[in-house]
Ligand SMILES: Nc1ncnc2c1ncn2[C@@H]1O[C@H](COP(=O)(O)OP(=O)(O)OP(=O)(O)O)[C@@H](O)[C@H]1O
């Protein structure tokens with residue numbers, strides 16, 4: 001190299017490191033889930049229509065003619081890389097609907113969702129390639145074994161056979177699946193099915209993890225394995241959003257918490273911020289106080 005002449009790329013190591021750092025910084029800005037003001041309404045079938053004359057709090061979100069129900073009302077949240085965002089809320093609050101919108105299974109009526117900088121509505125295929133989704137709606141086919149399902153979903157995600165095998169071995173060992181990995185799903189226990197669903201969701205090693213009640217139906221040991229798994233993902237810088245009803249789980253796992261009531265995120269922040277704003281000792285206490293403040297419960 002001539003004196004006084006510095007080639008930043010591709011010849012110099014310094015240049016290479018600079019570009020790497022820029023790429024890493026740039027990608028960490030977009031490696032996240034951003035939900036902006038989404039609303040979602042569902043049309044109600046005739047037999048499910050409700051009486052619009054009833055008081056509003058009996059059917060929150062019900063349209064004036066009783067023919068539709070608004071289940072999400074301007075929901076906004078940001079889940080960043082290397083942190084776990086936890087959605088808490090009572091039954092019917094809209095947690096699963098929010099997660100389904102992020103996962104491109106539903107289109108919001110208004111608002112925008114981006115995942116790693118991709119528009120979830122217009123680039124749904126690309127978004128799907130980046131996410132691992134676990135939801136109770138996902139019913140795995142009963143005749144196939146967990147191994148066959150992982151292979152099938154690996155192929156769907158265009159993984160090479162060697163990579164599928166590698167991922168299968170890793171997930172099977174981490175989730176302790178050896179005694180049922182070749183059993184048809186129909187013959188698995190509910191906890192084993194949940195483990196199989198987790199393995200299938202993660203076979204392509206996604207950057208973004210969307211888990212709806214991940215420890216639902218799991219025994220305490222398996223639940224702990226799954227939570228450790230999520231912590232491990234977090235330490236790898238992945239973006240994780242989950243819903244849970246288990247306050248202790250949220251307390252030990254979540255960096256950011258959003259409390260949903262009647263289709264709205266009414267309170268969100270770090271756990272310390274939420275406890276301070278509610279003058280609460282723990283997340284359960286904060287949750288009740290928020291529900292009380294919004295008229296969802298009458299007394300604590
Ligand atoms: N396809 C649908 N058609 C009509 N209403 C729906 C539909 N899907 C969900 N809902 C309604 O949307 C509301 C929110 O449901 P959602 O499943 O998002 O709640 P959730 O917070 O996940 O509740 P849970 O804690 O019980 O899982 C509920 O009132 C539910 O009945």
Ligand SMILES: [Mg+2]
Nearest residue numbers: 095096097212
């Ligand atoms: Mg749900």
